[in-house]
Amino acid sequence: VAVLDADFQPNGDFLRHTVPVLQADPAVALVQARWRFVNADECILTRMQEMSLDYHFSVEQEVGSACHGFFSFNGTAGVWRVHALADAGGWKGRTTVEDMDLAVRASMRGWRFVYAGDVQVRSQLPSSFKAYRYQQHRWSCGPANLMRKMFWEIVANRQVSAWKKLHVLYAFFLVRKVVAHLVTFLLYCVVIPAYVLVGGQDVWLPQYVPMYVSAVLTLLNAACTPRSCHLLVFWIPFENVMSMHRSKATIIGLLEASRANEWVVTEKLGGSTTSTPAAATTTMAKKKKKKKSSSSFLAPEIVMGLFLLYCTLYDMVFGHDHLYAYLLMHSAAAFVIGFGYVGSQ
Secondary structure (H helix, E strand, O other), rough: EOOOOOOOOOOHHHHHHHHHHHHOOOOEEEEEEEEEEEEOOOOHHHOOOOOOHHHHHHHHHHHHHHHHHOOOOOOOOEEEEEHHHHHHOOOOOOOOOOOHHHHHHHHHHOOOOEEEEEEEEEEOOOOOOHHHHHHHHHHHHHHHHHHHHHHHHHOOOOOOOOHHHHHHHHHHHHHHHHHHHHHHHHHHHHHHHHHHHHHOOOOOOOHHHHHHHHHHHHHHHOOHHHHHHHHHHHHHHHHHHHHHHHHHHHHHHHHHOOOOOOOOOOOOOOOOOOOOOHHHHHHHHOOOOOOOHHOOOOOOHHHHHHHHHHHHHHHHHHHOOOOOHHHHHHHHHHHHOOOOOEEEE
C-alpha cells in the first residue's frame, strides 16, 4: 500500500523503486522515500525548514535504517506491506501522530524498515508561520504523548531485543522527542540569560557550553544543506526560540493536557508540485498577501524578546563574558517571531 498526502507527487517510477525492496525481503514492512521540497526558496522560513528536514532524512532516517531497521514513518511517501499493517493492528487515532504509532507497533512486532534516500517525492513546505507553528505543536506534542501511552507496552514486549527497545525508548523517544526540546529551551533561553544576571565568582559557565558545542552541532545539521549555510546566523536563534513552543507542546503531550489531541491541518499555499522549485516559488509569490492583524502577535515570544534584550543590555554594562552579541541575536529572533515577520504573510 502506497501512502501519499494530497500535496505529494511521486515520479512515475516510484513503485518500481520501492516495491522490489519489499519483495526481496519478507521481513521488511516499510520502504520510506525522501521528500523533495518544490517551494524551499519561497521565503526564509521554508529555507530553514529545508535545512532541518534535510538533516532528518540524511542522518536520522538513514542511521535508523542502517543500524536498527527502525525509524519513524513520515506519514507519507512510503510503501507498506499489507500484512505488516494488519499484524501491527492497523491505524489507530489515539494520538496526533498515528503514523509514528503504527511504525512503533510494527517495529515491536519484529518488522524492519528501509529508507530509500535515492527515491524522492515532490512536496511542499508550509510557508506561513501560523501553519508552521501548528505543525510543530503536533510534531512535538504527539511523540511525547505516544511515549506516555506506549512506554510500558514497549518495556513488556518480548518479540524484539532489549537493545532495540532501548533504542526506541531512549534514543528515539526520550532524547530526540523530549529531552532535545527541553534542554535547548532551558539552556539557551533560560540558563545562559540567567547566568548573565547572576554570574560571578560563585557561578561560572564555561564558554564552550553556549558557543562551541552549539556551533559544532549546528554545523553538523547544516552540512546536509550547504547552500543555506549563510542562514545559520538566523537559523540558530530561530530554532532556540522555537524550542519554547516545542517544549510547551512536549509537556502537554507528556501530561496529556487539553491540547494533546489537537489536530490542525497544515495549511499550504498551493502551487503545482510538478513544477520546478523556481517555478513553484514564483507561483507562491503571486499569492495575495494579507494585512497583519493583532492575532499574529505572539505574547510569549515578545516577552522572551524583552527578557533577552534586558539581559543583553545588562551584560553590555556589567558583564565580563561578552555574551551580549549572542543574546542580542536571540532577542531579535524572538521579536521577529513574536511580531509575525517570519514566513509568507
